[in-house]
Amino acid sequence: MILTTLEGVPGKTIVEHYGLAQGSTIRAKHIGKDIMASLKNLVGGELKAYTELLQESRQEAVERMVQQAEELGANAVVNIRFATSSVAQGAAELFAYGTAVKVE
Amino acid sequence: MFIRYKQPKKPPEGNVIKHSPLLNFAYLLGTVVIISAVIFVALGFFADWLAVRISPETERKIGDMLFHTISDEEIVDDKRIQYLEELLESLPESGETTRLPLTIHLIKSDVVNAAIMAGGHVFIHTALLEAVESENELAFVLAHELGHFQNHDPTKSLGRSLVFLVASMALGIGTSESGGVPDIVFRTGELTSLSYSRKQERAADLYGLSRAINRYGHGSHSLDFFKRLEEEEQEQGRLLKVSQYFSTHPLSKDRIVILNKAAAEKGWKMEGDAKPLPEWLHCPNMEECEPDAEE
Amino acid sequence: MDGLEILIFLFLLILGYFSGTYFEKRHYKSIRERERKTLHVPMVTFGAKQSLPEAQDAQLFVGSVVISVDYFKMISATLRNLVGGRVMVYESLLDRGRREALLRMKEEAMAWGANQIMNVRLETAAIGGRSGNNSGPGSVEVIAYGTGIR
Numbered sequence: 412m413i414l415t416t417l418e419g420v421p422g423k424t425i426v427e428h429y430g431l432a433q434g435s436t437i438r439a440k441h442i443g444k445d446i447m448a449s450l451k452n453l454v455g456g457e458l459k460a461y462t463e464l465l466q467e468s469r470q471e472a473v474e475r476m477v478q479q480a481e482e483l484g485a486n487a488v489v490n491i492r493f494a495t496s497s498v499a500q501g502a503a504e505l506f507a508y509g510t511a512v513k514v515e
Numbered sequence: 516m517f518i519r520y521k522q523p524k525k526p527p528e529g530n531v532i533k534h535s536p537l538l539n540f541a542y543l544l545g546t547v548v549i550i551s552a553v554i555f556v557a558l559g560f561f562a563d564w565l566a567v568r569i570s571p572e573t574e575r576k577i578g579d580m581l582f583h584t585i586s587d588e589e590i591v592d593d594k595r596i597q598y599l600e601e602l603l604e605s606l607p608e609s610g611e612t613t614r615l616p617l618t619i620h621l622i623k624s625d626v627v628n629a630a631i632m633a634g635g636h637v638f639i640h641t642a643l644l645e646a647v648e649s650e651n652e653l654a655f656v657l658a659h660e661l662g663h664f665q666n667h668d669p670t671k672s673l674g675r676s677l678v679f680l681v682a683s684m685a686l687g688i689g690t691s692e693s694g695g696v697p698d699i700v701f702r703t704g705e706l707t708s709l710s711y712s713r714k715q716e717r718a719a720d721l722y723g724l725s726r727a728i729n730r731y732g733h734g735s736h737s738l739d740f741f742k743r744l745e746e747e748e749q750e751q752g753r754l755l756k757v758s759q760y761f762s763t764h765p766l767s768k769d770r771i772v773i774l775n776k777a778a779a780e781k782g783w784k785m786e787g788d789a790k791p792l793p794e795w796l797h798c799p800n801m802e803e804c805e806p807d808a809e810e
Numbered sequence: 811m812d813g814l815e816i817l818i819f820l821f822l823l824i825l826g827y828f829s830g831t832y833f834e835k836r837h838y839k840s841i842r843e844r845e846r847k848t849l850h851v852p853m854v855t856f857g858a859k860q861s862l863p864e865a866q867d868a869q870l871f872v873g874s875v876v877i878s879v880d881y882f883k884m885i886s887a888t889l890r891n892l893v894g895g896r897v898m899v900y901e902s903l904l905d906r907g908r909r910e911a912l913l914r915m916k917e918e919a920m921a922w923g924a925n926q927i928m929n930v931r932l933e934t935a936a937i938g939g940r941s942g943n944n945s946g947p948g949s950v951e952v953i954a955y956g957t958g959i960r
């Protein structure tokens with residue numbers, strides 16, 4: 412599966428498209444990590460635990476999008492975009508969407 | 516054909532203003548503290564201005580409303596109330612009138628306290644009657660409360676607390692979202708209002724002493740009650756619960772010193788004999804009772 | 811009681827100031843070094859209207875970082891909220907976040923062998939402040955993503 416943020420895939424041509432493919436996850440904050448984070452909030456710097464947590468979640472959203480695209484019969488997803496929105500106190504939705512296409 | 520990339524010599528910068536974080540912080544803190552102090556002082560004066568202009572009828576209504584929210588156990592039909600009322604009535608200068616009739620409320624309590632509320636409601640705790648040792652002491656306490664009333668202090672402080680409540684609600688202080696800082700705003704306000712209370716206390720003290728001297732011809736023994744309270748407070752530390760008097764009447768340590776100095780300046784007589792209290796003042800209805808009979 | 815609270819507040823403020831300044835200096839040093847090292851690979855935000863460059867492979871790369879304020883910055887910003895004006899203390903925070911996210915994406919793409927990164931997009935999201943309340947960005951997540959081509 413080829414994933415790009417471009418309108419197409421360099422060196423290949425799009426022969427068919429299958430419409431939108433999307434994947435999302437909603438993650439709540441982790442209480443243990445939250446305690447660490449609130450300590451880190453005092454001194455500043457990167458919250459590695461949160462970076463990783465959100466990376467994993469975003470990866471999962473991408474995997475779901477890919478799975479959708481595969482089911483549609485695509486071999487690439489183009490023009491991918493990510494978005495983050497907080498849906499509730501302490502929970503965030505991460506989602507990825509793009510256009511499922513077949514390239515040759 | 517794809518556009519050529521011309522590599523810059525160094526990574527671009529310029530999204531961050533170079534500044535001294537500490538100076539920035541000092542500027543912010545200074546601005547917030549000064550502005551909030553000015554606002555609190557201005558609001559305080561506004562509340563005072565308003566408090567003095569309230570009509571006695573309105574004050575009575577407000578006082579009655581507040582009075583009904585108090586759930587303390589009040590003693591009624593007791594000869595002691597009559598005694599206290601007579602003592603209180605004897606205190607104002609001849610010709611001096613109170614804008615409202617004062618009402619004595621005798622409260623059954625183990626905590627030493629006396630206070631006056633808007634509308635002329637005077638609260639005397641029974642523990643106070645047990646704590647005073649001469650009529651001079653009791654008269655001074657009552658005259659002090661009378662002084663507060665004549666200076667409109669209860670309505671002023673009521674106005675202040677209302678104004679500050681509204682102001683702090685407008686600023687969002689006291690709601691859970693405050694992350695520590697608005698305390699600065701609040702503390703500044705607290706300090707300014709406390710220093711004002713001290714001034715009110717001094718005025719009430721001076722009035723109280725002058726009325727006691729007027730009644731007894733001298734100021735001796737009048738201050739003994741405070742001397743004892745203060746000593747007790749110092750001995751037992753600040754956690755003393757037996758007396759709430761200092762929490763409703765905040766005072767500086769040098770209260771008695773200041774009063775003595777003022778008396779010396781005015782040439783007030785500070786020597787004389789104490790007038791004893793009625794023998795059974797600590798008993799219900801002033802009828803003879805066991806020495807430690809709790810009411 | 812009040813004295814203790816003020817002491818804790820002052821302690822946290824000083825701790826926040828010194829640790830925050832230290833971490834920020836160290837972070838900027840690392841950012842500038844890595845940016846210089848990776849400067850020869852261009853990142854662009856176009857990708858649709860421009861014709862696509864000749865390439866064998868294309869792949870999605872994502873870089874992200876969650877970066878936290880320190881106590882000093884947070885208090886400064888809360889005071890700033892009352893006064894108004896530019897929140898200068900947060901500028902460096904977001905600047906660091908964006909550059910770090912871009913670098914992470916770029917470094918990953920370069921390890922794969924990318925000679926440029928196309929159609930880069932950046933996004934910033936505030937994630938809850940201290941102890942779960944949402945007043946002001948306690949920390950921000952910045953993500954950068956684009957297509958590496960080789």
Ligand SMILES: [Zn+2]
Nearest residue numbers: 663716719764
């Ligand atoms: Zn008083």
